[in-house]
Amino acid sequence: MSKLPDASGKLSSEFELIARLSAGIRLSRRTILGAGDDCAIVSRPRGRTLFTIDSLVENVHFDLRWGTAQALGARALAVNLSDIAAMGGRPTACVVNLAVREGIAARTLERIYAGLRNAARQASTDIVGGNITRARELSITIAMLGEVGSAAMRRDTARPGDEIFVTGTLGDAALGWRILAGKLKARGNAKKDRASRKYLVERFLRPQARLYPGQRLAALRPAPAAIDVSDGFMQDLGHILERSGVGAEIDASRIPVSPAYRALMGGNLVHALTGGEDYELIFCARPGHSESELSRRLRVGVRRIGAIVRGKRVKVIGASAPTIAGWDQLRSRG
Amino acid sequence: MSKLPDASGKLSSEFELIARLSAGIRLSRRTILGAGDDCAIVSRPRGRTLFTIDSLVENVHFDLRWGTAQALGARALAVNLSDIAAMGGRPTACVVNLAVREGIAARTLERIYAGLRNAARQASTDIVGGNITRARELSITIAMLGEVGSAAMRRDTARPGDEIFVTGTLGDAALGWRILAGKLKARGNAKKDRASRKYLVERFLRPQARLYPGQRLAALRPAPAAIDVSDGFMQDLGHILERSGVGAEIDASRIPVSPAYRALMGGNLVHALTGGEDYELIFCARPGHSESELSRRLRVGVRRIGAIVRGKRVKVIGASAPTIAGWDQLRSRG
Numbered sequence: 023m024s025k026l027p028d029a030s031g032k033l034s035s036e037f038e039l040i041a042r043l044s045a046g047i048r049l050s051r052r053t054i055l056g057a058g059d060d061c062a063i064v065s066r067p068r069g070r071t072l073f074t075i076d077s078l079v080e081n082v083h084f085d086l087r088w089g090t091a092q093a094l095g096a097r098a099l100a101v102n103l104s105d106i107a108a109m110g111g112r113p114t115a116c117v118v119n120l121a122v123r124e125g126i127a128a129r130t131l132e133r134i135y136a137g138l139r140n141a142a143r144q145a146s147t148d149i150v151g152g153n154i155t156r157a158r159e160l161s162i163t164i165a166m167l168g169e170v171g172s173a174a175m176r177r178d179t180a181r182p183g184d185e186i187f188v189t190g191t192l193g194d195a196a197l198g199w200r201i202l203a204g205k206l207k208a209r210g211n212a213k214k215d216r217a218s219r220k221y222l223v224e225r226f227l228r229p230q231a232r233l234y235p236g237q238r239l240a241a242l243r244p245a246p247a248a249i250d251v252s253d254g255f256m257q258d259l260g261h262i263l264e265r266s267g268v269g270a271e272i273d274a275s276r277i278p279v280s281p282a283y284r285a286l287m288g289g290n291l292v293h294a295l296t297g298g299e300d301y302e303l304i305f306c307a308r309p310g311h312s313e314s315e316l317s318r319r320l321r322v323g324v325r326r327i328g329a330i331v332r333g334k335r336v337k338v339i340g341a342s343a344p345t346i347a348g349w350d351q352l353r354s355r356g
Numbered sequence: 357m358s359k360l361p362d363a364s365g366k367l368s369s370e371f372e373l374i375a376r377l378s379a380g381i382r383l384s385r386r387t388i389l390g391a392g393d394d395c396a397i398v399s400r401p402r403g404r405t406l407f408t409i410d411s412l413v414e415n416v417h418f419d420l421r422w423g424t425a426q427a428l429g430a431r432a433l434a435v436n437l438s439d440i441a442a443m444g445g446r447p448t449a450c451v452v453n454l455a456v457r458e459g460i461a462a463r464t465l466e467r468i469y470a471g472l473r474n475a476a477r478q479a480s481t482d483i484v485g486g487n488i489t490r491a492r493e494l495s496i497t498i499a500m501l502g503e504v505g506s507a508a509m510r511r512d513t514a515r516p517g518d519e520i521f522v523t524g525t526l527g528d529a530a531l532g533w534r535i536l537a538g539k540l541k542a543r544g545n546a547k548k549d550r551a552s553r554k555y556l557v558e559r560f561l562r563p564q565a566r567l568y569p570g571q572r573l574a575a576l577r578p579a580p581a582a583i584d585v586s587d588g589f590m591q592d593l594g595h596i597l598e599r600s601g602v603g604a605e606i607d608a609s610r611i612p613v614s615p616a617y618r619a620l621m622g623g624n625l626v627h628a629l630t631g632g633e634d635y636e637l638i639f640c641a642r643p644g645h646s647e648s649e650l651s652r653r654l655r656v657g658v659r660r661i662g663a664i665v666r667g668k669r670v671k672v673i674g675a676s677a678p679t680i681a682g683w684d685q686l687r688s689r690g
Contacts (some may be wrong), residue, residue, distance in 0.1 A: 063404050109394050109395045351383070
């Protein structure tokens with residue numbers, strides 16, 4: 023149709039494409055009106071509403087050659103689900119903005135959406151709307167709604183004396199990214215080495231939001247302070263400390279790393295401490311919870327790695343400082 | 357901090373920047389927790405929740421040289437507000453994703469945010485969260501929540517016999533964009549011509565969402581079918597027709613255009629019929645409403661421009677077909 027071809031920013035076949043991408047999306051009864059109108063309409067949430075937005079940009083967060091388009095779609099959803107998880111919420115609905123550059127086949131978009139749809143279904147989340155625009159690079163921006171009771175987990179409620187825990191293992195995604203980007207030398211071709219590399223790459227390409235652990239944690243009284251590890255353990259812990267006005271003492275020897283991480287890095291913890299995109303949860307709970315009790319309750323390994331202290335300093339013990347990039351910078355906040 | 361500098365996609369000073377941009381944002385009591393955590397927390401809406409997402413991309417939707425950064429921020433909000441207006445809702449909260457390329461000064465981002473904040477305050481909408489990522493081009497993607505009663509205006513409820521109305525005037529923004537892009541020859545340098553051009557350019561750079569008219573329209577029983585004019589009158593009307601399974605008869609001689617439009621285009625309606633970004637409302641109401649009654653009720657000029665008919669065809673009367681690009685294509689849907 024002859025209309026502001028440059029100012030509208032629409033792909034010529036945008037509407038057909040949205041219709042095709044939205045086809046086959048099953049919606050819950052919460053959704054009164056899904057994609058295809060000016061807005062979606064969703065019913066009132068059961069509790070308070072969580073609201074977040076996150077974006078994956080080509081050549082910044084991903085490279086289409088690194089994995090399948092389906093995995094990319096699922097990952098774009100996972101980074102948002104992880105924000106809901108860090109608050110202890112249940113995801114309910116999301117809207118998707120696709121910015122599409124020339125050279126991206128409709129089939130690639132369909133695969134991205136297939137991955138999105140599948141991940142949304144697994145998380146009981148409705149994809150209720152979308153927008154497609156032209157751009158010079160591919161990006162996927164998702165805004166997500168969730169529900170949470172009155173006791174959401176926040177960053178600003180950590181108190182001196184709280185014990186600091188982390189779920190799963192840290193640094194895997196950072197190593198996976200380095201392997202994909204050719205920044206980490208492959209160390210041997212034995213079957214075991216290949217398996218390690220594959221594990222790490224999958225941790226980067228297919229992150230899983232800790233939704234169930236987050237919901238179980240939010241049920242503790244008081245609800246722990248919490249954050250997800252998206253920017254890196256030290257930086258994300260720093261957000262809790264800053265918002266809560268406290269410091270921390272971290273025992274680096276207790277930082278949980280995977281066998282694959284150890285196989286590649288030995289005792290070097292730099293990526294476990296500073297690498298991002300693991301989407302594990304850091305939480306700060308009042309004393310009295312054991313690792314085994316929490317691991318059982320959250321259905322994921324939980325490690326106690328330190329404690330909240332007065333002041334603004336972060337003290338890292340149990341590791342040689344030179345191996346920990348960023349440690350000095352964080353410490354200098356004090 | 358030394359951490360995945362390429363995979364994280366964060367600006368080095370992102371957190372300081374978000375803090376600075378979020379400073380001075382006043383929030384309503386609806387917002388329990390604003391920017392600075394993994395998610396915002398907002399209280400339960402009074403009615404159903406509207407949810408939408410839209411994006412402005414550099415060199416697709418805007419050029420930084422065309423207007424102020426403040427106006428750009430306000431415009432990014434307006435395109436979302438207009439989606440809420442088209443449903444008859446009240447905007448309540450939004451989250452903002454800024455993708456920032458190299459060469460964009462922090463000051464530019466601050467001005468964009470200042471425009472956003474100001475527009476949000478005028479619309480009683482809270483900016484409750486944000487995300488900043490690196491990219492190769494600047495883009496502003498906003499997801500917005502609104503509230504609406506049970507009678508939201510939708511695209512799929514038009515019925516044969518409905519009268520089709522439009523608010524304000526059409527085609528101004530399309531001409532404004534053409535003037536800015538150098539695609540429209542300036543016609544004289546008289547004071548009146550300059551005033552016309554300025555009016556049209558402002559209509560493009562500073563669109564106003566029709567929130568109040570939308571809310572008043574949604575109070576009609578039954579609520580009209582409605583859409584906002586973002587892609588162009590013919591195309592947006594087409595969305596109503598397609599979703600409602602009906603056709604339309606349009607009297608082109610009744611299409612409302614501004615004096616500035618007429619000064620530049622004479623009787624040529626092509627941009628009024630097919631140009632986008634006016635953010636006026638098209639609505640389809642049961643017979644019985646006069647233009648004067650509706651104009652008074654909505655506090656904006658309202659023009660009856662046609663009627664919904666059976667079938668899938670769009671018949672345009674009152675104008676010579678060759679002047680109306682897109683008309684044949686739309687008609688061929690039948």
